[in-house]
Amino acid sequence: MPIVPSGMAAPAGTPTHQGIGPLLRAWREQRRVSQLELALRADSSARHISFVETGRSRPSEEMVLRLAEHLDVPVRERNALLLAAGYAPRYPETPLDDPALDAVREGIERLIQGYEPYPALVFDASYHVVAANRGIMMLLDGIPESLLRPPLNTMRLTLHPQGLSPRIRNLREWRGHLLHQMERQMALRRSESLRELYEEVAAYPVPEPESDGPQLTEPAPYFALPMRIEHEGRTLSFISSTATFNTPMDVTVAELAIETFLPADPATVKHLHALLP
Structure with a gap:
């Protein structure tokens, strides 16, 4: 994407x-x-x-x-x-499609494509998705078209009852993590649109995930909260990591975040490599 x-x-x-x-x-x-x-x-x-x-x-x-x-x-x-204080703004806010940001866009594209087959995406300060790789699009298979119309919103896609939430096996824990993340952002930014998004997704009903079924082995210990999501009859486990630009000098660039999903167990690695060789 x-x-x-x-x-x-x-x-x-x-x-x-x-x-x-x-x-x-x-x-x-x-x-x-x-x-x-x-x-x-x-x-x-x-x-x-x-x-x-x-x-x-x-x-x-x-x-x-x-x-x-x-x-x-x-x-x-x-x-x-x-x-x-009576001074002019110091930092410009350059549209993401401006030629001045060609290097930023190209670098981001190379980064998330190079991360394949593992999922990776880029979103802005309102959690609107501005780029995603094939790993992310694979996880979105079967999502209703109404949720995939631009601008895609990562919080809405994840927590909407018709989005990914019915597939997330540890939804309550993952939902709590995402809402807490949004609360931290609202403390930093005086944004009415961000607050409206928070109120919207926090009000979504929480569907009960389907049972994983019998497990033959004990789940692997995790060093961070995983997102455990069903895909094609398998439960995949990911640890997410979010990165931002160091010392940005532009508002648009400062508000971009790159989220990557690291497979948390060997079964997830094997499944992704089989699907996206």
């Missing part, structure tokens, strides 16, 4: 009319960092941090970026901090 623009609307912007003070204080409190600790990290003073938060002092553009770095503020929200 080639990389395509997700069609995602820009998330609800962070209010900037109150100035940078309230936003900075909110990020600092969310990170559980005191004014003194932040000042020490940013080579400033607690007095200056206090003055910025109360609106008595306007930080320089460099100071805004330094504070955002030490508070691990996402790239999109760093632009919001700059705007609130």
